[in-house]
Amino acid sequence: MASRRVVYGGGSNGSNMNTVLLQNQRFPCSSSEPLDSLFNSGSSPSFLGSRSMVSFEFVNKGNSRSDRSFFHSFEQEENGDEDLEEYFHQPEKKRRLTADQVQFLERSFEVENKLEPDRKIQLAKDLGLQPRQVAIWFQNRRARWRTKQLEKDYEALQANYDSLKADYDNLLKEEEKLKAEVLQLTDKLLVKEKGTGNLDLSETNKQCKTLPQEPCADSVSEGEVSKVMIMPCKQEDLSSAKSDVFDSESPHYTDGGVNHSPLLEPGDSSYVFEPEQSDLSQDEEDNLSNSWLPPPSYGFPKIEDADYPSPPTNSCYFGFPVEDQAFGFWSY
DNA sequence: TTGTGTTTTATTGCCTCC
DNA sequence: GGAGGCAATAAAACACAA
Numbered sequence A: 001m002a003s004r005r006v007v008y009g010g011g012s013n014g015s016n017m018n019t020v021l022l023q024n025q026r027f028p029c030s031s032s033e034p035l036d037s038l039f040n041s042g043s044s045p046s047f048l049g050s051r052s053m054v055s056f057e058f059v060n061k062g063n064s065r066s067d068r069s070f071f072h073s074f075e076q077e078e079n080g081d082e083d084l085e086e087y088f089h090q091p092e093k094k095r096r097l098t099a100d101q102v103q104f105l106e107r108s109f110e111v112e113n114k115l116e117p118d119r120k121i122q123l124a125k126d127l128g129l130q131p132r133q134v135a136i137w138f139q140n141r142r143a144r145w146r147t148k149q150l151e152k153d154y155e156a157l158q159a160n161y162d163s164l165k166a167d168y169d170n171l172l173k174e175e176e177k178l179k180a181e182v183l184q185l186t187d188k189l190l191v192k193e194k195g196t197g198n199l200d201l202s203e204t205n206k207q208c209k210t211l212p213q214e215p216c217a218d219s220v221s222e223g224e225v226s227k228v229m230i231m232p233c234k235q236e237d238l239s240s241a242k243s244d245v246f247d248s249e250s251p252h253y254t255d256g257g258v259n260h261s262p263l264l265e266p267g268d269s270s271y272v273f274e275p276e277q278s279d280l281s282q283d284e285e286d287n288l289s290n291s292w293l294p295p296p297s298y299g300f301p302k303i304e305d306a307d308y309p310s311p312p313t314n315s316c317y318f319g320f321p322v323e324d325q326a327f328g329f330w331s332y
Numbered sequence B: 001t002t003g004t005g006t007t008t009t010a011t012t013g014c015c016t017c018c
Numbered sequence C: 001g002g003a004g005g006c007a008a009t010a011a012a013a014c015a016c017a018a
Helices: A014-029 A052-059 A070-079 A081-088 A099-111 A117-127 A131-196 A201-210 A222-233 A235-249 A282-290
Strands: none
Touching (some): A099 A117, A117 A131
8 A cells, every 4th residue: 555655756866857867768759559559650749759859849839838848848958957957956846747748648548548557557658657647647537537427417417307397397288278178168068057957868977987986877866967977077076087097097106105106116217118008108108207207396286186196205216217328437 | 916716736545356 | 455446635737817
């Protein structure tokens, strides 16, 4: 453990001086075959030999960072030892990698973001860095990469949420519209019945079949038919009937007061839609499924509470198979 | 020039794996 | 137990507005 906690940074001792010399000797002259392939050898003047140190400055022209690079400093050595001396005797300071070193590391990272020991050594040699510096660079680079991935995940989830929310809003509107329509038809029926004072019994039986929980006209005398017929047509009963449709076609949620939903089964997105259990179209099912995702700041549909399944209590529930798109990035 | 925010390099402590 | 990975963090380097 202690062996990897070595501080290798610049210092006033001679060892660091050796390091810097190594950096200036190795990197511009590198001819490491596997790593050369990472660079477009023709485009980088960095590998043209020792004279390319001048070219380095040329490449990094306008980059203030490179003005303080090892190479720039070393280049000045030709003009005198004073600057070099001053450079080597700087107090321990962080030194940023040159643009070329970073570019080299970036390309290597693109190839493989994990660093095997051999590759680390090779990279270190080619770049004139300490192996630990290479390791640290990769570690920090991976951290940055993960941060970026998180941002992407967040954006994807946000988009998904917005889409579901829009669907949910549309469903609510549609529901209101249908309710109004039912109300209108009910009123018409009432008026009609009051006008005639008579009813077709067969028609009544049809109604009862769709509402099995209500007393059936078969067991009711004809004189009571009108009453029976009208009962389910009250607003709340119609809603109840509507809920029955939901209940019979949707997964069941009641279990001794505990809300259970196949939709909540973590990691089992295949259970979300069960075509053979439903007569609804896929779109309708989609809408129904989506309607189970009340956002935190969102009111759950205010249809009859008793008949409408409660929203999932599982806080991990997102209503869509998140794992399919968002969390497959992590390789660690 | 200076204050401030961001990025990059490096350290520390903890965890996991072999 | 050593090696290596990670998160959290420090601190130097850098960018940029005022």
